[in-house]
Amino acid sequence: MGKKWMQTLKKWMTKRMDLPEDVLMDFPRITMVGPIHLYIENHKGLLTFTDEEFRVLLNQGQLLVKGKGFVIKTILPEELLLEGRIEQIFFIRD
Amino acid sequence: MKNRWLKNVFGYVTVQLIGDGIERFVNRLIKDQVPLWNMKREDEHSITFQMSIQHIPFLKKAVRHHRLKIRFIEKKGLPFLYQKAKSYSGFFLSIFLAILLILLLSNMIWKIEIRGASPELQYKILKQLQGMGIRKGQLLLFVDDPQTIQRKITELNDEITWIGVKLKGTTYYFQVVEKERPEERELASPQHLIAKKEAVIVDYFIEKGQPVIKRNEYVKRGQILVSGVIGTEENKQSIAAEGKVWGKTWYKADVSVKLQSEWKVFTGERKTKKYLEFFHFKLPIWGVQPSHFDQSEIEQTKATIKFLKWTLPISFISETIYEVETVTKTYSYEEAKRLALQKARADLYHQLDEEITIESEKTLHEMKDNGTLKISILFEVIENIAKAQAIIQQN
Known part of the structure; x- marks a missing residue:
């Protein structure tokens, strides 16, 4: 109950005060460079990593990426750079 | 990585993880603030990635809680290079010593x-x-x-x-x-003696041959003085004429002498400097302070170092700077004239380089112009004017 109320408050604040959502809402920021690079900031940990499937935990749900020849160029506590041929991206909400 | 070269400096390893639950293991490393890069899936049960060697203790700590095997595939960077070099140190040392030895031997007289x-x-x-x-x-x-x-x-x-x-x-x-030792004179082929230059005959001394001149006779250049053909009209014989014919000749000399002359004299003060030259850069190693001489002359010797047949761009220069003073001397008119005569005589002796006698000197003309004394002198000289000329036989 309290968590949901906080969420509503934050949403209202970003709308009213014109603040960037990703900072306040603790959203991930995902940047793509064509179909070859995927840059994820604010991830919460690796779930699956194979050549063709990449699944990462986010603050709310998961991100599933499908493609070919995946390589994690860099992985740091907060950010992550995935390289390969990206074909599909799914947001999985829990 | 923002600073890719840094990882080379500190060294990094390629790690292979084998087992299940690799993702969880990776998450644990990330929580410990360990950056990883170039992560690749090898097969279902293994993964490879790279990490810097300063984070290996975290890897060792994390592996205790997981059922995984770790293999280090590749080691790169300066620390590993250094270790490798250390194991080769004997080899490097011997190469260095060999170069040193060649250097030493290349600079020796053999x-x-x-x-x-x-x-x-x-x-x-x-x-x-x-x-x-x-x-x-x-x-x-x-x-x-x-x-x-x-x-x-x-x-x-x-x-x-x-x-x-x-x-x-x-x-x-x-x-x-x-120097050649005086060799015994060979028998010369038949020859006349002719006049080298125009002269008036003063005296002669004939060893062989028939003189065709008299004293006080004027001869032209190339005129026969002593004939090598002797004997009567019927019984002619050619011999090598030999002897000396003294003739009076004339030379005109023009000499100019400055009434005031300047020249440089060493004062005896000197300073030594030594440099090590590398390419064109001179590194002073001795006598760094600049010399305080107003006028100086520099003598430089350069010793180069050779390696086999090549000259190395390193050389050792030693420089001696001598202090120089300018001395001015002013001559009186009489002194200058005497000096001019001396100079003219010396020139004459040098020019003729044979035994000559100066019979008389006559000043034809003298003039002082712009601090310079110009003199024309006529010398009367007695010298040997005989010169050999081969007799070409016509049969």
Whole structure:
């Protein structure tokens, strides 16, 4: 109950005060460079990593990426750079 | 990575993880603030990635809680390179010593060759060279340059006309030209004696031949003085005419002498500087302070270092700076005239370089112009005017 109320408050604040959502809402920021690079900031940990499937935990749900020849160029506590041929991206909400 | 070169400096490893639950293991490393890069899936149960060696303790700590195997596939970077180099240190040291040895041997005298000298002179020169420190096994750095050696050897030996000194690689070549000993005169072929220049005959002394001149006779250049053809009309015979014919000749000399002359004199003050030259950069190693001489002359010697047949761009320069003073001297008119006469006479002796007698000197003209005394002198000289000319026989 309290968590949901906080969420509503934050949403209202970003709308009213014109603040960037990703900072306040603790959203991930995902940047793509064509179909070859995927840059994820604010991830919460690796779930699956194979050549063709990449699944990462986010603050709310998961991100599933499908493609070919995946390589994690860099992985740091907060950010992550995935390289390969990206074909599909799914947001999985829990 | 923002600073890719840094990982090379600190060193990094490629790690292979084998087992289940690899993702959880990776998450654990990330929580410990360990950056990873180039992560790749090898097969269902294994993964490879790279990490810097300073984070390996975290890897070792994390593996205790997981059922995984770790393999280090590749080690790269400066720390590993350094370790490798350490194990090769003996090899590097021996290469360094070998280069040092070649360097040392390249700068040594290995051979001294003296050509053109008689055995006793050769032995004498060899001994003198040894006295100057030029011997087998001596470092070239401590030896004078060829010009100085040439000068010293020439001064020491009167029987040498000329000596050529050449340093080629590690060998000193000495080309000696000995003074010729007066050889016995060969029998000359039939010849006349003719006049070298126009003159008035003063005296003659004929060893062989028939004189065709008289005293006080004027002869032209090329005129026959002593005939090599003797005997009667029927019984002619050609011989080599020999003898001396003294004739009076005339020379005009124009000499100019400055009434005020300047020249430089060494004061005896000097300063030595030593440099190490690398390419064109001179590094002073001795006598760094600049000299305070107003006028100076610099003498420089340069010793180069060789490696096999190449000259290295490193050389050792020693410079001696001598203080110089300008001395001015003013002559009186009489002094200048005497000096001019002296100069003219010296020139004449030098020019004729045979036994001559100056009969008289006559000043034709003298003029002082712009601080210079100009004099024309007429010399009357008695000299040998005979010159041999072969008789071409016509049969």
